[in-house]
Amino acid sequence: xxxxxxxxxxxxxxxxxxxxxxxxxxxxxxxxxxxxxxxxxxxxxxxxxxxxxxxxxxxxxxxxxxxxxxxxxxxxxxxxxxxxxxxxxxxxxxxxxxxxxxxxxxxxxxxxxxxxxxxxxxxxxxxxxxxxxxxxxxxxxxxxxxxxxxxxxxxxxxxxxxxxxxxxxxxxxxxxxxxxxxxxxxxxxxxxxxxxxxxxxxxxxxxxxxxxxxxxxxxxxxxxxxxxxxxxxxxxxxxxxxxxxxxxxxxxxxxxxxxxxxxxxxxxxxxxxxxxxxxxxxxxxxxxxxxxxxxxxxxxxxxxxxxxxxxxxxxxxxxxxxxxxxxxxxxxxxxxxxxxxxxxxxxxxxxxxxxxxxxxxxxxxxxxxxxxxxxxxxxxxxxxxxxxxxxxxxxxxxxxxxxxxxxxxxxxxxxxxxxxxxxxxxxxxxxxxxxxxxxxxxxxxxxxxxxxxxxxxxxxxxxxxxxxxx
Amino acid sequence: xxxxxxxxxxxxxxxxxxxxxxxxxxxxxxxxxxxxxxxxxxxxxxxxxxxxxxxxxxxxxxxxxxxxxxxxxxxxxxxxxxxxxxxxxxxxxxxxxxxxxxxxxxxxxxxxxxxxxxxxxxxxxxxxxxxxxxxxxxxxxxxxxxxxxxxxxxxxxxxxxxxxxxxxxxxxxxxxxxxxxxxxxxxxxxxxxxxxxxxxxxxxxxxxxxxxxxxxxxxxxxxxxxxxxxxxxxx
Numbered sequence: 001x002x003x004x005x006x007x008x009x010x011x012x013x014x015x016x017x018x019x020x021x022x023x024x025x026x027x028x029x030x031x032x033x034x035x036x037x038x039x040x041x042x043x044x045x046x047x048x049x050x051x052x053x054x055x056x057x058x059x060x061x062x063x064x065x066x067x068x069x070x071x072x073x074x075x076x077x078x079x080x081x082x083x084x085x086x087x088x089x090x091x092x093x094x095x096x097x098x099x100x101x102x103x104x105x106x107x108x109x110x111x112x113x114x115x116x117x118x119x120x121x122x123x124x125x126x127x128x129x130x131x132x133x134x135x136x137x138x139x140x141x142x143x144x145x146x147x148x149x150x151x152x153x154x155x156x157x158x159x160x161x162x163x164x165x166x167x168x169x170x171x172x173x174x175x176x177x178x179x180x181x182x183x184x185x186x187x188x189x190x191x192x193x194x195x196x197x198x199x200x201x202x203x204x205x206x207x208x209x210x211x212x213x214x215x216x217x218x219x220x221x222x223x224x225x226x227x228x229x230x231x232x233x234x235x236x237x238x239x240x241x242x243x244x245x246x247x248x249x250x251x252x253x254x255x256x257x258x259x260x261x262x263x264x265x266x267x268x269x270x271x272x273x274x275x276x277x278x279x280x281x282x283x284x285x286x287x288x289x290x291x292x293x294x295x296x297x298x299x300x301x302x303x304x305x306x307x308x309x310x311x312x313x314x315x316x317x318x319x320x321x322x323x324x325x326x327x328x329x330x331x332x333x334x335x336x337x338x339x340x341x342x343x344x345x346x347x348x349x350x351x352x353x354x355x356x357x358x359x360x361x362x363x364x365x366x367x368x369x370x371x372x373x374x375x376x377x378x379x380x381x382x383x384x385x386x387x388x389x390x391x392x393x394x395x396x397x398x399x400x401x402x403x404x405x406x407x408x409x410x411x412x413x414x415x416x417x418x419x420x421x422x423x424x425x426x427x428x429x430x431x432x433x434x435x436x437x438x439x440x441x442x443x444x445x446x447x448x449x450x451x452x453x454x455x456x457x458x459x460x461x462x463x464x465x466x467x468x469x470x
Numbered sequence: 471x472x473x474x475x476x477x478x479x480x481x482x483x484x485x486x487x488x489x490x491x492x493x494x495x496x497x498x499x500x501x502x503x504x505x506x507x508x509x510x511x512x513x514x515x516x517x518x519x520x521x522x523x524x525x526x527x528x529x530x531x532x533x534x535x536x537x538x539x540x541x542x543x544x545x546x547x548x549x550x551x552x553x554x555x556x557x558x559x560x561x562x563x564x565x566x567x568x569x570x571x572x573x574x575x576x577x578x579x580x581x582x583x584x585x586x587x588x589x590x591x592x593x594x595x596x597x598x599x600x601x602x603x604x605x606x607x608x609x610x611x612x613x614x615x616x617x618x619x620x621x622x623x624x625x626x627x628x629x630x631x632x633x634x635x636x637x638x639x640x641x642x643x644x645x646x647x648x649x650x651x652x653x654x655x656x657x658x659x660x661x662x663x664x665x666x667x668x669x670x671x672x673x674x675x676x677x678x679x680x681x682x683x684x685x686x687x688x689x690x691x692x693x694x695x696x697x698x699x700x701x702x703x704x705x
Contacts, residue, residue, distance in 0.1 A: 303575050334694070341691055342639050345699055352692025391692070 015206070019199045027191050035184040042176040050169050051142065055127050058144040058162045061094055065105075065160070067148060072096050072104040072158070090168040093134065097159045099145070110134055110163050112143065132163065139163040205229050209237070221248025260420045261309050268302035304378070308433040311371055312419075315440045327369055329360040333394045336373045340381065348386040351377070356395045362467050364445045372441040375434040376401035376463055382434075397470030402462040407454035416451065438465065473519040473589055474498045478508040478535070479551070480527050488522075491578055492585075505530025512539050518546055520588055522581075523568070525552040533566060540567035547588040551576070583638065600635035602698045605673075605686045607635050616676045616686065626651050627669050630662075634688065634698050643695035666696060 066073050074096075095106030111132040128143045144160045209226035216224075223241035226233075272295055279291035337353045344351035362369075373392070380390045384405030391402045408416060415421045417439035420432040435449075442449045442465050453461040475497050479485040482503075489499045500518075502508040505527040512521070512535070521539075525532035536548060550571040569591075570584055590600075600607045607614040612628035614621045623631065629651045633642055644662045652661060670688050677684045689699040 337694060338641060341641060341694065341697070342699075345689065345691075350692070352694065354693050 016199055016203055019202075020196060023195045023199070024192055027195070028188055031184050031188045031191070035180050038184075039177060039180045042180065043173050046169065046172045046176065050140065050164070050172075051129050054129070054140060054142040054162055054164055055144070057092060057164075058094075058127065058142045058160050061162065062144055062146040062160050065096065065146070065148065065158075072148070074105060090165045093139075093163045095161050097161070099155060099157050099159055104158060106161075110161050111141065112159075112161060134163055138166050140166060140169070202230070206233065209233075219251075221245065221251070257312075257419065264305055264420070265302070265309070268298050268305065272298045272302065304382075305433075308375075308437065311375070311437050312433055312440070315368060315371065315437055315444070324363045324365055326361050327364045327366050329362060329369075329394050329399050330355045330357065331359075332366065332369055333373060333392050333399055336370055336377065337392045339374070340377045344377075344381050344390065347381060349381055349384065350387070350389045351381070352389075352391050354391050354393045356393065360394060360396055360470070362397070362445070362470055368441045368444065372438045372465060373399060373401070375438050376465075379434045379463075380405065380461070397468075398464055398466040400462050400464035402455070402460065404455070404460045407459050407461050408451060413451050413453065417449065435463070438463070472496060472498045474500070474517060475585075476500050476502060476508070476511055476516070476518045476521045478502045478505075478522065478527065478532065479524045480504060481524075488578075488581075491582075495582055504528045505532065505535050508532075508535045509538055512544070512546075514542060514544070516546075519592070520585060521546055521548045522585070523548050523550050525550060525554060536566050536568060545592075547592045549581075549584060549588055587638065600632065602635055602638060603685050603700055605635070605698070607632060616673065617680055617682065619676055619680060621672055621676055623669075623672065626665055627672070630665055630669060634696060638698070641691050641695035641697045647696065666690075 061074065064074055074094075093107045093110055095108060095110045096104040097112075098104060101112070111134065126145045128141075130141045130143075132139050132141045140163065142162045142164075144162075146158050146160055147156050148158050149156050205226050205228055209224065209229070212224050212226055221244045223244060224237060226237065229237060275291050275295040275298060279288045279295065282288050282291065333353055333355065337351060341351055377390065377392060380388065380401050380403040384390070384403050389404045393400050393402060412421075417435050418432075419436040421436075422432040439449055445467070446469065447465050447467045449463065449465050451461065451463050455462060473496075475492060477485060477489055477492070477499055479488065479501070480503050485501055485503065489501065492499045500511065502511050506529040508523070508527070509530060512518070523532050523536060527535070532550065532552075536550070539546070539548070547569045548567065550568040551574060552571060553574040569588055572581060572584060600609055604617045605614065606616075607628075609632055612623070612625070612632065614623060614628065614631055630647055633647060633650050644659055647662045647665075648657075648659055651665065655661075666688055673686060673688070674684055677686075683701075685700050687699055687701055688696050690696055
C-alpha cells in the first residue's frame with residue numbers, strides 16, 4: 001500500500017481554515033458594525049454638546065446686548081470670556097439682525113441659518129442650527145431669536161447668529177474615531193487570537209490521530225487510540241477501528257490461504273520432479289512407463305488443485321462480477337453430469353442422474369452453480385474407491401450428490417467445509433478446497449449445504465445444496 | 471491425404487510438443503507464434519484443413535485473427551485453445567465463429583478427438599466414415615463393420631448406431647433416440663430399450679465370432695442415456 005498523507009494533511013488544514021473563517025469573519029463583521037454604531041453615537045453626542053455650548057454662547061451674547069445710542073451694542077468685554085476665549089481654539093463670529101435680515105451688529109457677511117421645521121436640537125424652540133461656510137471654512141451656525149423690549153425697534157424680535165469654526169469638533173470626532181478603532185481593533189485581535197488558539201487545540205487530537213495513522217506499519221491492523229479524543233470524533237475512530245479489524249482478519253485469511261496454496265502447489269510439483277528424474281534414470285522401459293504413468297497422475301492432481309485454487313479466487317470475487325439469472329437446476333445437473341460421465345466411467349465408477357422434478361428454476365449465477373455441483377461430483381469420484389456409485393439428484397429447490405463411498409466421520413462433518421480441511425486419510429490426495437468452494441457459492445446464493453453420512457451399512461455420503469425460499 | 475493443420479500458439483513448449491503429437495498422429499503441422507503471423511498464414515488460398523488457435527497472442531489477439539478470418543468468408547474449422555475460463559470468453563469465441571474450444575490444460579487425447587470431429591464434420595478427414603475404435607460406419611448407406619466384419623443391421627438399428635457414433639463422448643437420451651429413429655411412429659419409449667438390447671447382442675456376437683473381447687459396448691448411464699464406451703480404456 002502506498003501511503004497518502006497529502007489528502008489528510010489538506011483535510012486537517014482546511015478544517016482549521018474553515019473553523020477560523022466561520023468564526024472570525026462573522027466576529028469581525030459584528031465588531032465592525034459595533035464600532036460604526038458606537039462611533040456614530042459618539043459623534044452625535046459630541047455634536048450635541050458643542051451645539052449646546054454654541055447655544056449658550058448665543059444666549060450670553062443676547063443677554064449682553066444693549067440698546068444704546070439708537071443701535072444695538074454688545075458689551076464685548078463681558079461676553080468675551082464666553083465667546084472668544086472659547087475652550088477649544090475654534091473661532092467664534094456673530095451678527096445681529098432683524099427678523100427681516102436687516103443688519104444690526106456684528107459681522108454682516110455671516111450666512112443665515114435657514115428656518116427649518118425641524119430643528120437639530122428639538123427642545124430649543126427658538127434656536128436653529130445649521131452648517132455653513134464662512135471665509136471658505138466650514139462653520140456651525142446657531143441662530144437665536146431674542147426679544148429686545150427696551151429697544152426702539154418696530155419689532156422687538158432680533159436674530160442673533162453665532163458661527164463657530166469646526167476645528168474643535170473635528171478634533172474631537174477624530175479623537176473618538178481613533179479611540180473606537182483602537183479599542184475595537186484590539187478586541188478583534190484578541191478574539192482572533194483566542195479563536196485560533198481554541199481551534200488549534202480542538203484540532204490537535206485529529207492531527208495526532210493522523211500522525212498515528214500515517215506512521216502505522218502496512219501489516220499493522222491494531223486499533224488506533226488517539227489521546228484525549230473529543231467525543232464527536234469517537235464514533236469515527238470506532239468505525240475506522242472496526243474496519244481495520246475486519247481488514248486485518250481478511251488479510252490474515254488471505255495470507256493463510258496463500259501459504260496453504262503455496263504448500264499445496266509445491267507438493268505435487270516436487271513429486272513430479274522426482275518422478276521424472278527417476279524415469280530418466282531408469283532405462284528399463286517398463287519401469288520408466290510406470291514412473292511416467294505416476295507422473296501423469298501427479299500432473300492431474302496438480303491441475304485439479306490449480307483449478308480449485310482458481311475457482312476459489314473466482315468465487316470470492318464473483319459477487320461483484322456476475323448478476324444472477326434464472327437457472328434450471330435440472331438442466332444444470334444434466335450438463336454437469338455429462339461433463340463428468342466419461343471420466344467417471346473410465347475410472348470404473350457409476351455416475352447417474354436422478355431428476356425428481358421436470359424443471360426447477362432458481363435465481364443464481366450459472367457459472368458458480370456449475371462450479372459447485374462439479375465440485376461435489378468431483379469430490380465423490382476422487383474420494384470414493386473404484387466402482388463407487390454416484391448419483392446426482394435434483395428435487396424441488398435442491399440438488400445433491402450421493403455416493404456409497406467410505407463416508408465422512410461425524411467428527412469431521414462440522415469441518416469439511418473449512419478451507420484446506422482434509423477429512424480423508426493421508427494416502428488420498430486432495431486440496432481441502434472443494435467443499436469450501438461449494439459452501440462459499442451456497443452462501444452467495446442464499447442456499448444451505450448439509451451433509452448426511454453415513455447413509456447405510458456405515459457407508460455413503462450425501463451433500464445437498466438447498467434453497468430454503470424455493 | 472494428410473490433413474494440414476495451422477497451430478497458432480506463442481508458448482514454444484506447448485507448440486513444440488503439441489506439434490510433435492499431432493505429427494505422430496499423421497498430420498502435417500505448421501506454426502504461427504503471434505497474431506500477425508497467423509493472420510498472414512490465413513490469407514485466402516492458405517489450404518489448411520483446420521486451425522488450432524490460442525487466444526492470448528502477442529501482436530494481435532486470437533479473437534481478432536478469428537474475426538478477420540470469418541470476415542473474409544473463410545469457413546476453415548477453428549478449434550480455440552484458451553487459458554481463460556470465464557463464460558463470456560467462451561460465448562464470444564463461439565459466437566465469433568470458432569467451431570469448438572478447449573480450456574487449458576487439456577488432455578492430448580481429448581484434443582485429438584475434437585480435432586478429428588472437426589475434420590470429419592468439414593469433410594476433410596482421411597475418410598468420411600463414422601468411427602469409434604474398431605467400429606466403423608458409412609453414413610451414406612448405413613453399413614457398419616466391427617474389426618472389418620460387416621454387421622447385419624436393420625434400418626432402425628443402423629439409424630440408432632449412427633446417432634450414437636455421431637455423438638462421441640456424449641450420452642444420447644432415450645427421448646432423443648426415439649425422436650431420431652422412430653420418426654413419425656407412435657411406439658412408446660420402451661421400443662428404444664428393445665432396439666438397444668438387440669444392437670448390443672449384435673455387437674457382442676460379432677466380437678465373439680471373431681474370438682475377441684468386446685471393445686465397443688453401448689453403456690447405459692442412469693438418468694442420462696446411452697453412449698458408446700470401450701471397456702478396455704479409450705480407443
